[in-house]
Amino acid sequence: DIVIGGTDTTSTMVEWVMAELLQNQNVMNKVIHELTEVVGEDEMVEEHHLPKLKYLDAVIKEAFRLHPALPLLVPRTPNASCVVGGYMIPKGSNVFLNMGSIHRDPKIWDKPLEFRPERFLEGPSRYDFSGNNFTYMPFGSGRRICAGLALAERMLPYVLASLLHSFKWEIPPGSELDLLDKFGIVVKKMKPLVAIPRPRLSTPELYMSR
Structure with a gap:
């Protein structure tokens, strides 16, 4: 179940990242430049490239901030009535944390609707997927943190790096x-992304090695 669930949310996030990059060509160009510098155009992406x-x-x-695949975290149920932020929470209530709203809160994030990855370079140690910073928890936090976190952390960068390094991407002419979404347990794009890949590596033989 963890593998199946993780695969669904990971493929959803691949689509969101690709959509944002196609919408923001300046960001796409920076990603391609980094991949060329780190990997080169004469070899394929390998796992040892990813930390660089x-x-x-x-x-x-940034894509997880704007488009968390699961914006409503696993609900909590208080075993006693309590007051949180001035609101009475009765015992036995299901309390959902809406990370989708927190991630777009202008009180927390500067220009929250703008896709700007640089915000995560300005203080990289402040934001990770551990859930220790309560303003950024795309995978939840604590004992109920998403069980697929480790899978996503390994799979998502590798898949995206491979797609972006191996091909130039563009949307079909016309x-x-x-970036409209369709709300559900997993929040996906309203219209599935359609993009055209064109080879960008130096020799065709590189594509045959996989």
Whole structure:
């Protein structure tokens, strides 16, 4: 179940990241430049390259901020009535934490609707996926943190780095790209992303090695 659930949310996040990059070509160019510097155009992405891809890491974190696949975290149920933020929470209530709203709160984030990965380079140690910073918890926190976190941390950068390093991407001529979402247990794009890949590596043989 963890693998199946993690695969669904990971593929959703791949789509969101690619959509944001296609919408923000200046960010896309920075990612491609980093991949060229770290990996080169004469070899494929390998796992040992990933820790060096700092800008791609910031892009992924920014995508999780704007488009958390699971914006409503696992509900908590208080075993006694309590007051939180001036609101009475009765015993036995289901309390949902809406990280989607927290991640777009202008009191916390500067220009929250702007896709700006640099915000995660300015204080990289402040934001990770551990859930210790309560303003950024795309995977939740504590004992109920998402069980698929380790899978996503390994899979998502590798898949995205491979796609972006191996191909140039563009939307079909005459089509429009929007970032509207469809609410559900997993929040996906309203219209599935359609993009055209074109080879960008130096020799065709590199594609045959995989």
